[in-house]
Amino acid sequence: xxxxxxxxxxxxxxxxxxxxxxxxxxxxxxxxxxxxxxxxxxxxxxxxxxxxxxxxxxxxxxxxxxxxxxxxxxxxxxxxxxxxxxxxxxxxxxxxxxxxxxxxxxxxxxxxxxxxxxxxxxxxxxxxxxxxxxxxxxxxxxxxxxxxxxxxxxxxxxxxxxxxxxxxxxxxxxxxxxxxxxxxxxxxxxxxxxxxxxxxxxxxxxxxxxxxxxxxxxxxxxxxxxxxxxxxxxxxxxxxxxxxxxxxxxxxxxxxxxxxxxxxxxxxxxxxxxxxx
Amino acid sequence: xxxxxxxxxxxxxxxxxxxxxxxxxxxxxxxxxxxxxxxxxxxxxxxxxxxxxxxxxxxxxxxxxxxxxxxxxxxxxxxxxxxxxxxxxxxxxxxxxxxxxxxxxxxxxxxxxxxxxxxxxxxxxxxxxxxxxxxxxxxxxxxxxxxxxxxxxxxxxxxxxxxxxxxxxxxxxxxxxxxxxxxxxxxxxxxxxxxxxxxxxxxxxxxxxxxxxxxxxxxxxxxxxxxxxxxxxxxxxxxxxxxxxxxxxxxxxxxxxxxxxxxxxxxxxxxxxxxxx
Numbered sequence: 001x002x003x004x005x006x007x008x009x010x011x012x013x014x015x016x017x018x019x020x021x022x023x024x025x026x027x028x029x030x031x032x033x034x035x036x037x038x039x040x041x042x043x044x045x046x047x048x049x050x051x052x053x054x055x056x057x058x059x060x061x062x063x064x065x066x067x068x069x070x071x072x073x074x075x076x077x078x079x080x081x082x083x084x085x086x087x088x089x090x091x092x093x094x095x096x097x098x099x100x101x102x103x104x105x106x107x108x109x110x111x112x113x114x115x116x117x118x119x120x121x122x123x124x125x126x127x128x129x130x131x132x133x134x135x136x137x138x139x140x141x142x143x144x145x146x147x148x149x150x151x152x153x154x155x156x157x158x159x160x161x162x163x164x165x166x167x168x169x170x171x172x173x174x175x176x177x178x179x180x181x182x183x184x185x186x187x188x189x190x191x192x193x194x195x196x197x198x199x200x201x202x203x204x205x206x207x208x209x210x211x212x213x214x215x216x217x218x219x220x221x222x223x224x225x226x227x228x229x230x231x232x233x234x235x236x237x238x239x240x241x242x243x244x245x246x247x248x249x250x251x252x253x254x255x256x257x258x259x260x261x262x263x264x265x266x267x268x269x270x271x272x273x274x275x276x277x
Numbered sequence: 278x279x280x281x282x283x284x285x286x287x288x289x290x291x292x293x294x295x296x297x298x299x300x301x302x303x304x305x306x307x308x309x310x311x312x313x314x315x316x317x318x319x320x321x322x323x324x325x326x327x328x329x330x331x332x333x334x335x336x337x338x339x340x341x342x343x344x345x346x347x348x349x350x351x352x353x354x355x356x357x358x359x360x361x362x363x364x365x366x367x368x369x370x371x372x373x374x375x376x377x378x379x380x381x382x383x384x385x386x387x388x389x390x391x392x393x394x395x396x397x398x399x400x401x402x403x404x405x406x407x408x409x410x411x412x413x414x415x416x417x418x419x420x421x422x423x424x425x426x427x428x429x430x431x432x433x434x435x436x437x438x439x440x441x442x443x444x445x446x447x448x449x450x451x452x453x454x455x456x457x458x459x460x461x462x463x464x465x466x467x468x469x470x471x472x473x474x475x476x477x478x479x480x481x482x483x484x485x486x487x488x489x490x491x492x493x494x495x496x497x498x499x500x501x502x503x504x505x506x507x508x509x510x511x512x513x514x515x516x517x518x519x520x521x522x523x524x525x526x527x528x529x530x531x532x533x534x535x536x537x538x539x540x541x542x543x544x545x546x547x548x549x550x551x552x553x554x
Contacts, residue, residue, distance in 0.1 A: 073538075121487040125552075140487075183481045188472060188490035193548040194525035195468050200551040202521060204460045210398040210417075212499075213465035215492040221552035222489075228542035235533040242530050244479060246523065248471035253519050256512040261350075264508045268501035271470040274477040275402075275498035 002026055003160040004090070008053065008060035009067045010078055012039045013223075014123055015095045016069025017048075017132025022165050024048045025134055031059055039129040061085040065093070065161060072096035073229040076105045083109040091157045093118045097181060097226075098233040099145040099174040112149030116158035117174060119143040119181070120167055127223035138166035143181075145174040182237035186230060189219045190238065191245060193227075196220035279303055280437040281367070285330065285337035286344045287355055289316045290500075291400055292372045293346025294325075294409025299442050301325045302411055308336055316406040338362040342370070342438060349373040350506040353382045360386040368434045370395045374458060374503075375510040376422040376451035389426030393435035394451060396420040396458070397444055404500035415443035420458075422451040459514035463507060466496045467515065468522060470504075473497035 005028060009020045012034040020043060024030050033053035034040045043049040053059045060066050060082065066089055068078050075096050086092060092115045096102055099117045106115035122140035124131070142162045146155050159169050172180075196217050199206075206217060231238055255263035282305060286297045289311040297320060301307050310330035311317045320326040330336040337343050337359065343366055345355050352373050363369060369392045373379055376394045383392035399417035401408070419439045423432050436446050449457075473494045476483075483494060508515060532540035 124488065180481075180485075183476060183479050184485045184490055185487055187475070188486065188493040190526070190529050191468060191472050192489075192493050193545055194522055194529060195465060196548040196551045197525040197528075197544065198464070198518070198521040199460060200547065201525075202460050202518070204457075205554060206552060208457075208461045209465065210462055211401065212469075212496045213461055215495050216465040216469050217552065218492050219489045220548040222545070222549070224542050224545035224549055227545045228538055231529075231533060231541045231545075232536065232538045235536060239530055239533045241475070241479070242526055242533075244475040245471055246526055248474040248478075249467070249519055249523055249526075251474075252467050252471060252508075253516055256508060256516045256519075259509065259512060261505055261509045265501050265505035267474065268470060268499070268504045268508075270477065271473040271497040272499070272501055274473050275483060275494065277482060 002028055003157055003164050004064040005029060006031070006063045007065045007067060008032065008063035009049075009069060010057065010060070011068065011070035012043050012049070012129045012132070013069060014127050014131045015120065015136070016067065017043065017129045018134065018136035019067055019069060019095075019165065020048050021132060021134040022137065024050070026164065031063060033057060034129070036129070042129060057081050058085060061088065063089065065089070065091045065157070068092065068094040071226045071229040072098050072102060072233050075102050079105050079111060080109050083111055086111060086114060089114055091116060091154050091161065093158055093161070095120055097185060097230045099143070099177045101233055103145050103147055103174040107147050107149060112147040113151045114154045115147050116150060116155055117145040118158065118162060119145070119177065120162070121185075122167070125218050125221035127226065135166065137162070140167050142167040142169050143172050143177050144169050145172055145177055178234050179237050182234055182241045186234060186238045187241040187245065189222065189227060190231065190242060192217055192219035279305055280434055280441050281341040282306060283308070283340045284342045284344060285309065285334075285340035286326075286346060287334065287337070288345065288347035289320050289326070289406045289409070290346060291404050291408045292397065292413070293344065294320065294406045295411065295413035296344055296346060296442065297325050298409060298411040299414065301327070303441065308340060310334060311406070313406070319406060334358050335362060338365065340366065342366070342368045342434070345369065345371040348503045348506040349375050349379060349510050352379050356382050356388060357386050360388055363388060363391060366391055368393060368431045368438065370435055370438065372397055374462060374507045376420070376454045378510055380422050380424055380451040384424050384426060389424040390428045391431045392424050393427060393432055394422040395435065395439060396422075396454065397439070398462075399444070402495050402498035404503065412443065414439070417444050419444040419446050420449050420454050421446050422449055422454055455511050456514050459511055459518045463511060463515045464518040464522065466499065466504060467508065467519060469494055469496035
């Protein structure tokens, strides 16, 4: 027995599309909306989505679970649109990489009892419907950030819903989530993008890199819409993390300027100790 | 018919060990030295090395080709030791990530006629004999930096030798190589290590990262000996590349401080344009 028999998925990108595929494969009735009509048409034709919603999202009101899978700035707008429609919905969840503003918005618009924010640590640098696939969440941690008003039934359903997709739920306060993710996800992402921009300006292409350099710059290929919204939403915490990275780069530059082989070795050794830990 | 029937490999780490495996598999007689006696013993027992050399390297004089596969600072010392032994050697090559000082040293110690510096763009963050494997160089670019005094026969042999291992030789001036590699290899490496150190200081472990963050920090696991020597040897060019990365990080921080969503989107978009190019 599934956690739900019907779901509405708003946004059929990498994450929403993969979720729709998993749900449909489990026999869940999936209705969906995407701003790109051709993605929606493809999802219908492939049998992954059973009913297309229009931009009002009105048809989502008849689903047991609603998943909002759009960039985090757009999630806030979608929650406002869902507020008057959700009287009979058991659970609304999302997939954004930042949680504080989204959870606060859910409370403000009156969705606090049924909203459990979620952030699955799955995906990759690819984006869009064409990158979506079944099984994306298998084995992935998913942070769950409920509102303070959430009903116990909604909280349990969120846990069950994500477990059925193969994810491992970890409950976490939204502010704590955003501070932690600034380091574990947003910082690596911006370092990768900053490196890409430095290489671009110096005329070095990605094909000039070896396998190591290609790995370090892989996240530069991610969706600009998704990541601009994340960075904007979690700016203060990310700025602190970037400042810490600047300190480490400056220390490397000092050691280089002083031709200090011992200091260089100590720095690479400390990095490797962290890696092996 | 092989490019050579006998080879001496100095250093049985990831690169030297993999090369010894490839050569032995092709029927080449391999003699080798490694400062770690147990690595040498393992290589002999596995039949990858047919004769162990002692620290004088005297036995290398009877090989047609000598490959120096030790960190770049040690390569300079090994070349000095080889100088009086190499009268009948057809080719000496190496595998270091910096080339200017090594090629200059080969000239200075009288090995200019038979030395062709090499830098295969293969490997990974693993290091040591236990990480070595057959086929490591298949499909990898290898930069060849001959001395100005090199004999045509040695240059041709270097080309043939590396092609037989599956690598694609690209001839390049040593100074040009080092300036280019500061961007394509050394910069990504130090960015990865600096990120690792920033995460270490904030108490974030590698297991806390998602797949993207793990990729960006992968190079932090590389050999500290190898990389301290590379950084020290190519300090000026690397410093310039790090300065360019600092400019890009500072621009991200400016956009975050000003809450400038448009600037953030433009930066992530430019990084993705580079990625897709």
